[in-house]
Amino acid sequence: MGFRRGFKAEANRIALRVRQQMDLAPYAPIDPAAVCAHFEIELLELSEVEPNSPFLGEHQDAFSAVTVPRGLTTAIVHNDRHHPYRQRSNICHELAHCFLGHEYAPPLLENGDRSRDSSSEAEANFLAGVLLITNEAAIRIMSDGLYHQAQGIYGVSKPMLEFRLRVSGAQTIHQRRMGVPLYSSR
Numbered sequence: 001m002g003f004r005r006g007f008k009a010e011a012n013r014i015a016l017r018v019r020q021q022m023d024l025a026p027y028a029p030i031d032p033a034a035v036c037a038h039f040e041i042e043l044l045e046l047s048e049v050e051p052n053s054p055f056l057g058e059h060q061d062a063f064s065a066v067t068v069p070r071g072l073t074t075a076i077v078h079n080d081r082h083h084p085y086r087q088r089s090n091i092c093h094e095l096a097h098c099f100l101g102h103e104y105a106p107p108l109l110e111n112g113d114r115s116r117d118s119s120s121e122a123e124a125n126f127l128a129g130v131l132l133i134t135n136e137a138a139i140r141i142m143s144d145g146l147y148h149q150a151q152g153i154y155g156v157s158k159p160m161l162e163f164r165l166r167v168s169g170a171q172t173i174h175q176r177r178m179g180v181p182l183y184s185s186r
Helices: 007-021 032-038 084-099 118-132 135-143 147-154 158-167 170-178
Strands: 041-045 065-070 073-078
Touching: 007 118, 032 041, 032 084, 041 084, 065 084, 073 084, 084 118, 118 158, 135 147, 135 158, 135 170, 147 158, 158 170
Parallel strands: 041 073
Antiparallel strands: 065 073
8 A cells, every 4th residue: 555645755744843842853762652741642551541451461462552532632542561662663653643633533343343544554654663763863873873773772673673774765875875785794
């Protein structure tokens, strides 16, 4: 599924605007909880909201996060049993829905099936990655030789890091500038 024309550039502009509003550099890592606080989005842990949820035990992979209206405000409920890197990604995915103005949809349809708008989900997935690692951050990771430290710096999984380095063009830019292999073996 392709994105609407200009969406990827728009996603990076959104991520840069978020950093600008929080007085962060374009390449700076973000704290998703701080972003929620800055934009007055309540962040709730599933274990506090529903301590006996089956999603906290053997079915924990079945639920990541959800954005819900809460009166006049918005709340994100996330699965705090996931790995911290996944939690960051889950929260950024929900923030992406907010920043993109996606309509709230109940998580389940009347027949019990999961409600899912594949276009909105794809956009939120993409923007979540850009919120975590902007194009500018990806280029900096490559140009400053930070690949091996980047997971810790940006709090992302290795697949997310590699995805962002690839789709941002940072790998290609680095390779062309330096004429060296993409990753040095250590």
